[in-house]
Amino acid sequence: METGDPLVTAGWLKQNLNAPDIRVVDATYYAPFLKAEKTGREDWAEAHIPGAVHFDIDAIKAGGTDLPHMLPDPIMFSSRVRKLGIGDGNRVIVYDNNNFCAAARVWWMLRVMGHDDVKVLDGGLAAWKAEGGELEDMPPVAVERHFTARVRSDLLKDTAQVAAASESGSHTIVDARATGRFTAEAPEPREGLPSGHIPGSVNAPSADLINPDGTLKTVSELQDLLPNHRAPTITTCGSGVTAAILALGFARLGNWDVAVYDGSWTEWASDPARPVATGAA
Template sequence: MQPDDPLVSAEWLLKNFAAPDVRVLDATYFAPFTNPPETGRHAWTRGHIPGATYFDIDDVADTGTDLPHMLPDAVKFSSRIRKLGVGDGNRIVVYDQNRFFAAARVWWMLRVMGHDDVKVLDGGLNAWVTEGGELEDLPPVVSERHFTPRVRSDLVMTTANLEKMVGSPHMTIVDSRPDGRFFGREPEPRPGLRSGHIPGSVNLPGSALVTEDGHMKPHDKLAELFTNPMAPTVTTCGSGVTAAITALALARLGNWDVAVYDGSWTEWAADPSRPVATAAE
């Protein structure tokens, strides 16, 4: 693993996945509003990297809110992650089957909980298969481990704090949704939400960060997409999933302290009193 890159190659994982301290998590997730033919767990059951356990972002979540897959508290996170066989001292590799869609969020969640030795598999499951990796369809035998959470609240943006930062020249807000939703030309997929964006935010769709074959774009291509990648930054999207891909890309460029707005547009637009912009600024 390269210490300055949040991603790891399928070639590296193929050589190291059986190491006793390596743990692999499958974070495949399909948003319900896309009417997927199967769930992420079903996809994992059908075939996964040997030894990989399934991390469900809707299960490892704060279920006391109606907002989707919100970050749980440290106690619940620790309980869930230990049951997946992940604990202190593990090198963790997270992947998914759909272009970083939830692997990046699980990477962010683990870092929020203080576990820095975590990487995302560049290219996901497809890269693993292309490299010659085998798949299995049986659940692995898991031994529960001890996980010590050390919460980094600086990586989590709340609505209350974001409201204070809107309009500040000292904070960049990057919205990872498609531009049609950002500019209010297309409806939100979640019923009842206005489209548009947080005033002062800039649009960079998460899809722009990924190549056609599902790899993260290289350093030089990513750098072209950001005006100042090292600036203090908050990322947002529809529900805090794609925003984590942007945080992952910025970490690849050297900015490891990006905060993800956990509730994202689902939380912001739910309150009619909050300002919503639709025009380019």
């Protein structure tokens, strides 16, 4: 049973960075439609927390689909993370340089694969710098470790399961996208996709969960932002990345069993036969 806070502070990491079981993972990612000047990997290569390996969600993903960065099967996942030096017995600390995108996604991926000793660095690289933490630009030498995948299917939902939840109301479906995309008052950034939302879902923009300094909001603030936080819940977004930020927020409120709809709106709205709601929830 996962308990406690899913986050660690930069001060805690600074004190524990050299512990032999700690593995630090930089998950910095910029969505292609943002047209960022650098890729997440280039950002990591310029400066990262000492010993941090880079986890690229566009490289560690399922094949055979046009959907972006879908969760890979456990064999592929195990093979890739072993090469990063992540394995059984490690305490994994994930961070990024982009407001939990995609540190929360990697946190969720590891948990789906059965590795629950994983935390997210609150405030990311900016918090580390503010704490006076050192940086390096040399890639670490990762020692391959054994990783045993034990898939937690309850943390992952597909389209059929989400459609059933939408029709029955068995789960609260919470959408992390910006409100305009949810209501269909603003376009989707992915060409060809309509905006709108899954019928019965509610909107909680992931950006609202994050303070101006890049840290996650407090428990009391999250309670006001996340609906029915102890109810069975599925989070969704554009492509399954910021949905994990909502799952992280729910975990901070004590609900560690929130599932993520991996294909999210990109998968749902790509089929014109699926129902699309517009306007406020």
